[in-house]
Each structure stands twice: as C-alpha cells, then as structure tokens.
Amino acid sequence: MTGEGKSSSGLRGRLDGPVLTVWAKHDRDSDGWLPLWRHMEDSAAVAGLLWDTWLPAGVRRLIGSALPGGEQDARRLAVWLAGVHDIGKATPAFACQVDQLANRMDAQGLEMRSQQSIGPDRRIAPHGLAGQALLGEWLQERHGWTVKQTGQFTVVVGGHHGVPPEPGQIAALHKHGQLLRTPGPSRAVWRRVQDELLDACADEYGVRDRLDEWRSVKLPQPVQVLLTALVIVADWVASNADLFPYFPQDVARSSEERVAAAWRGLDLPAPWCPDDPEGDAQELFASRFGLPPGAKVRPVQEAAVELARTMDEPGLMVIEAPMGEGKTEAALAVAEIFAARSGAGGVLFALPTMATGNAMFPRLLDWLKRLPGAEDARYSVLLAHSKAALNEDFAELMRESGHRIIAVDVDAPEEPLWRPSDKTRSAPAELVAHAWLRGRKKAMLSSFVAGTVDQLLFAGLKSRHLAMRHLAVAGKVVVIDEAHAYDTYMSVYLDRVLSWLGAYRVPVVVLSATLPAGRRRELVEAYAGGKAGAARSAAEFEAVGEARAYPLLTAVTPGGEPVLRSPEASARGTDVILERIDDSLDALVDRLTDELDGGGCVLVVRNTVRRVLETAQALRARFGDENVTVAHSCFIDVDRAAKDADLLKRFGPPGKAENRPAEPHIVVASQVAEQSLDVDFDLLVTDLCPVDLLLQRMGRLHRHQRGERQHERPERLRRARCLVTGVDWTADVPAPVRGSVAVYGAHMLLRSAAALLPHFEEGHSRPVRLPEDISPLVQTAYTDGPAGPESWAPAMAEAFEQYERHCADQAGRAAVFRLEEAGRDGKPLFGWVAAGVGDADDTRTGRAQVRDSRESLEVVVVQQRADGSLTTVPWLAPDRHGNRLAGLELSRDQVPPTRTARAAASCGLRLPIQFSYAEVMDRAIEELEGLYVPAWQVKDSHWLSGQLILALDEDCQTRLAGFSLRYSESDGLEVTSA
Template sequence: MPGYKQLPDRRIAPHGLAGQVLLQEWLIDRHGWTRSAALQFVIIAGGHHGVPPTSADIRELAIRPELLRTSDSASVWRDVQGELLDRCAKVCEVGDRFADWQAVKLSQQAQVLLTGLVIVADWIASNPDLFPYFPEGRKASDAERVAAAWRGLNLPNPWQAVDQGEEPAEFFSSRFRLPPGARVRPIQERAVQVARGMAQPGLLVIEAPMGEGKTEAALAVAEIFAARSGAGGCYVALPTMATGNAMFPRLLDWLRRIPDAEPDRGPRSVLLAHSKAALNEEYTGLVHAGRRAARGIEADGHGDQWRPRDDRRVSSAELVAHQWLRGKKKAMLASFGVGTIDQLLFMGLKSRHLALRHLALAGKVVIIDEAHAYDTYMNSYLDRVLSWLGAYRVPVVVLSATLPAGRRRELAEAYAGAAGDSAAFADLETADGYPLLTSIEPGGLPITEAVAPSSRSAEINLERLSDDLVELGNRLAEELVEGGCALVVRNTVGRVLETATYLGERFGFDRVTVAHARFLDLDRAGKDADLLARFGPPEKCAGRRPTDLHIVVASQVAEQSLDVDFDLLVSDLCPIDLLLQRMGRLHRHMRGEDQCDRPYRLRTARCLITGADWTAAPVEPVKGSRRIYRMHALLRSAAVLEPYLAGTAETGRVVRLPQDISPLVQRAYGPDPVGPEDWQEAMIRASDEQELHQREQVKKARDFQIKDVGKPGRALIGWVDAGVGDADDTRSGRAQVRDGVEGLEVFVVQRHPDGTLATVPWLSKGRGGRELPTEAVPEPGLQRIVAACGLRLPYQFSIPATLDRAIEELEAECIPAWQSKECHWLAGELILMLDEDCRTRLAGFDLHYSPANGLEVSNAG
C-alpha cells in the first residue's frame, strides 16, 4: 500500500466511511443484497465516529477506489477484506441470517440507536486502561480480557423498576417526605391511576396549580412507566441551572426510596446536567464516589487471574456520578439525570455524536417541567425532540401550571406524529377543566380528563398601582404597618436595584433583601438558601421568618423553583402565565388557622400590579418589560385582567386560585379578541408583529435542526450534514437551542493596590480573601473557588460592538500561568478584576459589585 504522503486524498477515506463502503460491497457481492437494503445497515459503521457520511462523501470516495485498495492488486485486497468480514460473521454466529435480514426495512430510530451503541462499544474496546496492549503476566484469552475489562469498568446497572401496586396514599408516603398531616392530592392520585391504566406508557401531560405536588406526581408516574416499559432511568428537564440545582436533591431523595426488581444490583449512576454542575457540592460528592466505582485493570502479581486494581466495593444503596460516564458526550448515558432543558433540546440539534444523546434518552423516562416557560424558538426544538421520543416510544411526562391550550395540542401532536388537522387533537384546544390530565398511548389518540381540585385554594385581590416609587413606598408602609413579609417582583434587574435602593433608604437596608440573577454563583446559591430558610414552608422556617416588616425585591428568579411564601405581592405587569406563577408565592402555605399567624390586614391575599401607565389606552407597559416580553403578551395579559382591576368581573377584584388559572391563561393565549374596544387597533398591530416574530423564530430554529423521523428503510445519509459540530453546554452551545445572545460570563476576583490578586473577601467557609498566585498555577481548591465566582454580565454586554470590546479588554488582563492545561478550571476563561471598592470599568461602563445588591452597571461618566 502506498505510504501516507503518497496518498494526499487520504482524508476522503476515513476509516468509518471506508468500513461502510467495504461492508456494503461485501453484502452485495457475497450475499446478494441490493444497495438500498445494505445502505440502511452499513451506515451504522459509517457514522460510528459521530457523523454519518453524506451522499457527497460517498461519491468522492467512489471515484478514488485506490484509497480502498491498490489497483495492481485489487483482487487480493478484495479477497482479504472479504475474509475479514466472513470471519466476523462466523465469530458472531450470524452467517445464516443474511438472507432474512435483507428483507428488513430498518427504522431510522434503530439506525440511530445502533450507531450510538457501536460508538460506546468502540470507546470501551479502544480504552488502553481496560484493554492493555501489553498486559502483564501470562497471556490471557480474549474472554478473560473482556471479563477483566468489564469488571474494571464497573458500569452501574440500569434501573429495573418495579410497580408493587401500592395504593396511591401508601405509594406517596413511602417515596416522598410528606409534611405531617399531608394527604395525597387528587391530581397525584389520579395521575398514578391513569399511568397504570394506559395500555402502553406514552405521553402524560399534568396541568395543575403551583404547589400542588406535580413534581412528586411526575416521579411517581415515571416509576410506573419505567416498570412497564423497561426504561432504565429518568431525566428531568428544567428551564434554568437554578431550577436544576433545586430539583437535584429532591431526585436523590426519591432515588434512595424507590424499589428495584433486584435490590443488590449495585450503585445507581446519577448526573447533574448543566455547565456548572462541578460546583454543586452534593453532586461533587457523588463524583468522588464514582471514582471508586470505575477502575482500571491489571494482572495480579502471580499472573494467575485478572482482577480490578481496586477491590473496594460501592454500597448497593449508593448513588454515584460514575467516572467513565463523565464528559460532555457520555454524561447523558448515566441512568438518572437532572439538568437544563438544553440537554434535552440538543437531541434535536445537528451535531457530532448525536446518536449517543439519542441512545442515552431512548432508554429513559423523560420529565419536562415548567413546559410553559419556553419561547417559540425553543418550542420548535422541543417539538422535534418529542417527535423522536414518540417514535422511540419513550415515556414522557410534561408538567405545567399555566399551559395554553394551543401549546397542549402542539405537544401532543409532536409526540404522536399526528397531522395538524386531526379532529381528535383539535379537541385538545377546547378541553376544559382544571387540574387536567392529557394522556396519549403510542399510536393512539389523546384523552383528557379533568381532575377534582384539592382543598387548597386562595382568593387574591388585584389592584392597580402606579409606577411611582413614592407611591409604592407609601402603600408598603400602609400594608406593613403591623409587620409582614412582602415580595416585589420587577421584570428587569435595573428596576430591582432602583426599587431596592429607594425602599432601603425609606425602611432601612436591613429590612430589604435583593434577589436576581446578577450575583456571583456562590452568592446566588446563598441567596436562594437564605430565602428558603426565612420564607419557606412553616415547618422549615420556624423561628427564622422575620417578625417585623421585611421586603424582598426580586427579578423573575422568584417565579420558579423556590418554595417561598409571602404576605403581600407587588408585581410588574407581565404575561399572564408568569403573573400567576408569581401569585403562587402569595399565601402559598397556611400559617395558622385561616392565616391567623399573618398580620391582621395581610390575612387577605393581595396582589398590586404596577410597571405600567394605567391611564393610557391601551395600557403602556414600561420599556424594560416590552423589551423582555414583547407588547402582544403584555397587552393580552392586561386585557384579561382588566375586568378584575376595574372591579367589573363577576367576583369583583378577586382572582380565585386554582379556579381562574386555566380560564385566564386560555383567554390570554387564545384567538378571540379581549380587552376594551379602544385597545383593539393597538392589539391587532401587536398581534401581527408577534406572528411575524414567531415565524422568524421557527425559521431560524430549523437552520440546524434534524428532520422528523424518516420512513423505515431510509438510511441516515447526511443526517447531521451542515451541523454545528459538537453540541455542549457552553455559551455558544446553548445559543443554538435558545434564541438570542447569552450575556458574557466572567470569573470575578479582587485586585489589591499592589497588584496581587485574591478571592473576593466576603465568601464563607474560609474561601474569601485567599491570595491567588499569578506566576504559577493555583492549586485546584483555589481554582474551584474562583470558578464558583462566575458572573453573567447583563444585556448591555451582548451588543456585538460592546461584547467585542469587553472581550478585548478582558483578554488584555489574561494571566499566562492560568492558561496551562494543569489549570483546567480557569484556562480559557475571562477574569474580571475588581478593585478594593469592588469597582471596575469595562467597555465604557462602570461596574460595582456588592454581596447585598449584586452587580450594578452604569454608563461611565
């Protein structure tokens, strides 16, 4: 064979493609297969390096046969290649099955999963730690080497769920730590019954109010679905890292309580799936356990038998983040995972090793939480992913408190692969009742069922409040005269900081807490923990809830995941589903009989809506709200609230939860006109703009989206052609499945006047004020502290010109010693250096950070 330098076109015949072509020739020449019959199978070999070949790739190689065999001895090469494949068929004992297989039309789902399986097998078999090229001791047989490698790899066994048929009350009490006196809610009980009653596990959409235990219902259903489908794990997808972090300990608690068909099957592999998982202390504890579970192999000293290097065993009840299952490509193969929705949406993104992500999710039950929280761009990806999950018959549970009926239909159609004009699916848009269950069996039609609400209910009085800080302060002083805890939710961080400053000056800064997303990661985690400790459920915050007046001023971080409870709510005008989520933080828990433990005047739940000019026709939301939510959703929200705000609704100013949740959401997101007559012209204009925006989002989303499942027998040629390369949970990776540019992320340190660097001084547990070497690589513990001080800069730094300038200025401060491969936490990251007063200037903006208020940004003077 000519040498490498004599074959300048060698790149045209990578061994995956070469293997595909040779295997296809062998099937055609030796076994009489047709080209189309062979192609659907051989593409599995062609794509085992992460990207199936394209038609152009195949044509390029076809006109250069010398890359597969030299022309002067082509017949010899062909004979040898055929001999090797004959030998493989004999070893695998399949030589007599090719005639039957030729008639098979292999589904695209099967092609994808087999490709993923080959990738995993290839990675295991080519690992020199597991299969040493020159093993010590006596020469081992192939069987001995495989057995030793498998013991060394020590992959956790998949979950073997078992449904023991307990009554719902017993089922929930054994799986979840229910508060004293708590009873199973009707939606939880009925979800379990519906899951057990489905002929085959499929899609179950659970719509129920905030705080009704939807998460516990979903995990219970996942257990039943897994027992009936053979799914070996579960993945819970949430909107943000913060919601993922909040869910992670709940998943672990559940995992420690669920039964297994074989209780002594060893540890269960667990994943926290987002880019900052390594900073989560509970997860890193599982990572350390996982290092014990994955071991290399070696021959023992006597050379008589092969055994793992480390004989330690992991307890059968232990949960681990298995070492071999770490990394952006293999991580999702872990049996159980919690993480951002991005990890699920990547399943619909053209990217390398996409088959691995499909393999990982096709064997699980998938839970999608907060399904209402995604925009048109993300929903386009989610619908494509659901179509593949439905084709794989993956059980899926979707959760939402405020799901528009049109979106309910889209989710169902995507999973079922149904035509858009199906009457059965059209009925989903008119289904009434709340709470509501929607179920679809594979190949079936949707069934909806209204469920009786629990006894939990709230009546919330709505009022307008002008967007004036003085009036806000006066009203809070009036309402909190006897004390009490108020939550003020603003739509932008700028408004949060402006409001907090005013209220702090008026009531005292010790009585005002700020919460938003513009804090260091460690500070943000501390803020969440503090809010839960002081304003969480009564049984968890006993003795710590403020007895005097206290005001929390927050951004949208208060909408999701935090189980916090306030006496009074003030909110900027926002889309109706989000406003209802915010209302879910008002009188969320019972504090004494008939709320008697709350201040007398706050025993009636009250929500004051601000952030708009209420005198305009139509109402005029503040600029920041329009930038974030767009005018259409804000006007529709204001329109359906108008009868309550004006006191002309049947119940006056009272919104009843949960009874009014679904009617308000469906009217706001439905097609019928809403609002006063003199609003209609502006609302039509906003609707037209919204439709155009949504069409553009869908078109943009499809640029890198895989196609729907093709017909059986159609090979995956060019499946991820013109894709994005590797899909990973980085800023650029997330930008593929989320519309818009994410803010620039930096790691924050402090620079002293003498030029030395240190970690910021206020960090607890001895992490603050630690000196950082600049002429050497910081030890890993210090690196981790700096990485835990990540901060996402605000929208001003997403503007291309400002972004480029900021990156240029930050790169000019690069510390060479921190760029080495030994500095894996910090290499390639941007470092923001604050002075002694925690201030700096960047790209023409003045930045000031404080642990109380987070990052404040202003134009440089």
C-alpha cells in the same frame, strides 16, 4: 459470550496470513500497537456485554421489534456490527499512517503507497466511510443484497465516529477505489484480507445464516440511530488502553481473560429495572416521599397514578395543576410506573434553568434512596449543566465514587473534571457519578439525570454524535418541567424532540401550572404524530386544544388517540384581590409603609434588574438596609445559591423555614422568584407580565396556611392581595414600561392586561380565585380572539402583528439546524446531520443554539489588590468542611491549589445584556483578555483554564467596555454608563 457460531479460539482462530499484520491502533509514545482482528474482537465482546447488562430493556425491545428473530436477532446484529465497525482500517488509506506497521503489512503482500504519496486523497476515505463501502460491497457480492438493502445496515459502520456519511462523500469514494485497495498485484491480497475479516466475523458472531432473512428487513431510522450509538459506545470502551492494553504488553492473555478484566475495571452500573409499584397512590406516595402523618395524596396525584396504570402502553402524560400541588412528586411516581411497564432504565428531569436544576437534584437523590431495593442498588446519576461541578451535592458524589477508570472520547480527547478518591459510598442507594460517564458526549448516558432543558433540546439539533444523545434519552423516562416557560424558538426544538421520543416509544411526563391550550395540543400532536399522525384527522386532537378543565391530565400513546382526565382540585385555594397602582417609586414606598404598619413580608417582582436595584434603593431609604433583600440573576454563582437558600430559610413553608422576620421585610426580586422556590409572602407587588407568569408569581403569595384563616399573618395582610404596577394605567391603552416591553413584547403584556381587566374594574371586580381561574385566564390571554375594550383594538392589532413577525422569525431561525423527522423505514441515515452545527455542548455558545438569546459573556470575578495581586472575593463563606475560601491568593506564577481554584470558579457571573451586542462584546473580551494568566492555561487547571477574569478593585468596582461596574454581596452587579 458473543453469540451463536462462536469458535473455541475466537476470531483469531479463523484467521491466518497477512490479515494478522493489519493494525488498528498505535501509541507513538510506547510504540505499542493493536492488531485489527483484536480490536474487532474486543469491540464485539463489549457490545455483547453492553447488550446483556447495560442497555435498558426498552431499547433492546425496540431494536428487536424491527428484526424477524426479535431480540435474539437484535443482539446478533449489534455484536456483528460492533465487530466489523473498523473494517475500513484494512485499507491503504488508513494503514499507511505508521511507517513501521505499514512496512510489516507490505512485507506480507499488502502493498501501499506512503502517506505522503497518497496525499490529500486520504481525506476522501476516512475509515468509517471506507468500512461502510467495504461492508456494503461484501453484502452485495457475497450475499446477493441490493444497494438499497445494504445502506440501512452499513450506515452504522459509516457513522461510528459521530456523523453518518453524506451522499456526496459516498460518491466521491467510489471514484477513488485505490484508497480501498492498492492497484496491481496486491489488490487481490487486500481483497482477500478484507473478505477474510468479514467472513470470520459473520461466522464468529452467528449472522451468516441470518443474512438472507435480514435482506428483506426495513430498519426504522430510530433503530439505525440506536445501533450506531451502541457501536460507538462499544468502540469507545474497547479503544481505552487502560482497559484493553496494546501489544506487546497484553499479547499473552486470552480474549476471554482480556475482556473479563476490562469489564471488571469498567464496572458500569446496570440500568434501573423497577417492578411495577404495589399499593394505591396513598401507599406509593407515603413510601417514596415520606408524607407527614395524616397527609393525604392530592387528587391530581392520585389521578396521574391511575392513568399511568391504565394507559394501553406508556406514552406522553401532560399534568396541569396549580403551583404547590405536588406535580414533581406526581411525575416521579408516574415515571416509576412508566419505567416498569416500558423497560426504561432511568429518568431525565429537564428544567428551565441551572438554578431549578440545582434545586431538583437533591430531591431526585432523596427519591432514589427511597426506591424499593435501594439498599442494594447502584445507580449512575448526573447533574447536567455547565456548572454542575460547583454543586456541592454532585461534587460530593464525584469525590466519593471510587472508580478509577479515566476514559476519553476517542476522536475528541478531554480531561476528566476530577480524579476520584479511594472512598466508596455507603448504602442506602450507592449513587455513583461514574468516572467513565464523565465525558461531555457520554455523561447523559447516566441512568438518572437532572439538568437544564438544553440537554434534551440538543437531541433535536443537527450535531456531531447526535446518536449518543438519542441513545441517552431513548433509555429513560423523560420529565419536562415548567413547559410553559419555553418560547417559540425553543418549542421548535422541543416539538421535534418529542416526535423522536414518540418514535422511540419513550415515556414522557410534561408539567405546567399555566399551559396554554394551544400549546398543549402542539405537544400532544408532536409526540403522537410523526408520519402516522399526519395521516390521521386533526379532529382527534381538537378536544385537547379546547379543554378548559383544571387541573387537567392529558395522555396519548405513540400513534394513539388522546385521553383527557379532570381530577378534582384539592381543598387548597386562595382568593387574590388585584389592584392597579401607579408606577412611581414614591407611591410604592408610601403604600408599603401603610401596608406594613403591623408587620409582614412583601415580595416585589420587577421585570428588569435595573428596576430591582432602583426599587431596593428607594425602599431602603424608608425601611433600612436590613429590612430589604435583593434577588436577581446578576449575582455570582455562589451568591445566587446563597440567596436562594436564604429565601427558603426565612420565607419557606411553616415548619421548615427558620427566622421568618418579625419586623416588616421586603424582598425585591426579578424573575428568579417565579420558579421552583417554595417561598411564602403576605403581600405581592409585581410588574405587569404575561398572565401565566403573573400567576406563577401569585403562587408565592399566601402559598401556605399560616394558622386558621391565616390568623398568624399580620391582620392587614390576612387577605391575599396582588398590586400590579409597571404600567401607566391612566393612558387610553395601558402603557407598560419600556423595560417590560423589551423583555416580553407589547402583545403579551396587553393580552395579560385584557385578561385581568375584569378583576380590576372598580365596583364590579372579583378576586382571582386560585386555582379555578388559572386556566380561564391563561386561555383568554393566549387565544387569538378579541380581548379588552374596543378602544384598545388598534394598539393590540399592531402589537399582534409585531408578535407574529417575531414568532415567525424565531421559528425560521430555529429550523435551520433542526433535525428532520424520522424518515421512512429502511431509508439509511445518510446525511442525517448534514449542514449541522458541529459539536453541541453545554457552553454559552452551545446553549445559544437551542435558545433564542444573545450570546452572553461569562466571567470569573476575583479581587485585585493595590499591589496587583489577585485573590478570591473577600466575603465567601467557608465550605461545608470549615475551610476558608475568602481572600485566598491566586498566584499568577502557577496553578492555584484545587480548593482555591474551585472557590474562584464558584464566582462565575454572566454579564447582563449590555455586553451582548457585537461591538461592546468584542471590546469587553479584548479588555478582559488583558488579564490573561498563562500559568492557568494548562490541562490541570480545568477550573480556571480558558476563563475570562473580571478583576474588581478593593472597593469592588471596575470599568469594562465603557461601563462602570460595581458589585456587592447584597445587591449583586450594578452596571452604569461611564
């Protein structure tokens, strides 16, 4: 099971004497312990099973490509490295930690000073670094390797706790040899034991006769990363005492019985192994997405499938197509083809926000259930963002997964978010939120993941256990949605991640409706480039940056030349009449009174929450509260989800939506209306914003056909019209309102106004033709050439200088913790994440590392009665099982019941930017900590432990850090100066 050279009695049969007393693990509560030889054997066996049944074929292929014996060599190497990874525990620096176990070793001649006498010097020799040194010494002295040859292999041992050693640490250890072997007579015994273990592993795992040939190998850094990650996973599994019990409880079982029982208990789902889908694009889309009778696959979808099938090998594909053209379905179809061709074992769908991730997750599940063989399949799935446990679809998967193994990360123990029931999920497609894959460092190893783009960007951030994130993405097809939505700061990380994905030969699909041509070229070059790309002429990519066709497909393989395809646009199209209107609430109210005389549904998009609320108040005075709906980012989580669901229910596509208002209705929204909501309005009013985002907003206007020539819409609103406001249009140079400038900057707003100017000119204007005008407008706004009237030039030049300084500042700050590009083959990963950020996770602090945003405060909103008691807010709807959630008492004397605590946690709220400035934030935290409930700060209270609690009074108001706060179910949070 563990490779050629395996003896009938396993590793134990090759060992005798003092080596059998060396220990690896100890449980202080039970006094159980595990010999080092046993843990080495367990880890090697697990690595072999992971290789054979869990690691995607593409990852195995990549590792094998670096070795002379291909995948057979790669398996041997992985198993051997897992076997020797803890050799550093056979040292005095480690063994002295438990007196009774140290005394047993001492009695066998392995003398050591006590932990106290070694003192702080122990920190110089953590067992990973010590193991790296011992393995390197063994390879050099016993097998004739040079120091340069050993590092690329031994760094896997040195980095198996998440951080490869730095050169300074290695040098310091060389000066303290007594930490590896006690000086004096016992030194020889220590050396004999260490060599005996390494010799036994070399023989047992079949590498002794391969070492001479491996000596000339130059392992690429991506391969070093993947081997390190595989050893980490094997170590974590083998370190789980539930799976691999300690002695003396498990001393009688054979190694084979022990490993077999553990593997059955772990029960990891196998990777996805799709066949290349048969049939043409029409058949593929009909079977995977349930096309309605008579529906035809769209040209861009057909072209994407054809291109995926004809590329030399899977690589990067950028799909640019209008909103509503089915880019998501195209990406999933391409992902299936790419996975079949590349050996990828899953899909990562990265989206800009939690809300878009939540919207994507059920679509991903539905696609999985339609895949061939789904009735017999078992897939591990994940919704990857910090509030995933509050998502009902994901929570149901977690409840129904019947796996009881509760594993923890060895060096960072953490409690699971839930404990599974005894239920099992029924076919089709057993979708499993697997218990072992629930730790924050392991979750991304799930085969199918939908989540925020942060999870992908973390792969470009120097952080602890970065190798695990790389293993997670290296085994998948990666889909990046809304690629235009990421600013310079995020793009610095995205481009670096793409360079590593290219090095791993990971297939990638990038989606956008409004991608600037320059950004398209940067994405393609980042993926195809690396060291090879730098050597090629940039001229190969000029066509990518100059292409103006739309829709457009761009494809490139790692190290290859880009390919462009221009599929026909679908027959769907809309002409949008643009009109400038004054930024006056009275003018807006009067205009909408006229426009809605015969009924209709209007979307008004504002650039700030304050403008949303001010606009809604003015409109309600004229149209009534019941005819105005508000949507923005400052709602508690459960209300935000309800808002999205309500908008889809009332304003969604024909045949799916219910109760589209017969009376005039106005939705006033912030940017939350731009992305991933399939809603359809008769008229659009929008603040001026960057042109790509304005086009996204237009995508909510006449999005669907409502009768022939839109005759089912009110007569006055049968032509699509967009009224642009938020600007003083009478000024010599358009003057956007201050809030819009604060959000987007003057440069992008003026470039947008200049690009749109031909569509505004009185007497000469023409409609914006969608989709034909999307690319010309975006490219005009995002190129550096002159735009707008000559009289605008001085103002635009000043705005551009400010924009350039801002972008340079963003790029500079992002580069501080950005991972370097993959180094030359054979260069060890020493110092790979040096000067990094420590742990990176999906918390507000973690997200701030890959997004250029001020750290925000997140609170859980509850209500406080006059008597001081706390309850959940009073308007919560019952859960899907009919259980009451509103007004449930939150006891301060004990942990609330799970349903109550979860209901409270679902009322999370991110406070607006006023609370992100240092002095205000400090004051707010201090005041919020006044409502500290000790009873909730226990490990069994994961829903509320560590949360900041914002208590509203019975009128749903409170004061915080000098501001007055008011919350309502209809309007969300309103903040005013006290």
